[in-house]
Amino acid sequence: MTKNQLFRQFHCNLTIEETAKLCFKSVSTIKRWDSGDTIPKECKRLMRMYSNREISLSEDWAGFYCEQGKLVLPSGIRLTAAQILMASALVEIASDNDLKTSSYLVRVARALSDIKIRYGS
Known part of the structure; x- marks a missing residue:
């Protein structure tokens, strides 16, 4: 299990399909992230926001x-x-x-x- 897969599944509690929909990416792209490809910063932020990690810096x-x-x-x-x-x-x-x-x-x-x-x- 890669660091990206741990982040997606356990930190953000998102399925592959939910992540693809949230980030406007294909399921195959998410699977590549899970295999070790870099997750773009904006997608990581979206995943954190969706899974309650942040709402605003204010x-x-x-x-x-x-x-x-x-x-x-x-x-x-x-x-x-x-x-x-x-x-x-x-x-x-x-x-x-x-x-x-x-x-x-x-x-x-x-x-x-x-x-x-x-x-x-």
Whole structure:
């Protein structure tokens, strides 16, 4: 088993077919990677992003990651694209009072998360 195959299968938890589809490559190309050919940097990054290894370099996204097509919040809640779109729509139609309450709750949640990170659970 090559380093590339270990990366694809165990680090990213992707099948050959999933990797081919994700990277817009043929199955035979992925098999060549598994045999030792170099995986292009952009494909490795896509594979990491898909398998929850990274979402952004920005501090605003600290604690967030993607896992198998869902956004995982720092709280562990997993959201589908439909749920995110619904939440966005609800924010768009919310009243000023609702927005102030929501902003306050987000600040409190982040503060609690910071305390948990600093002092453990």
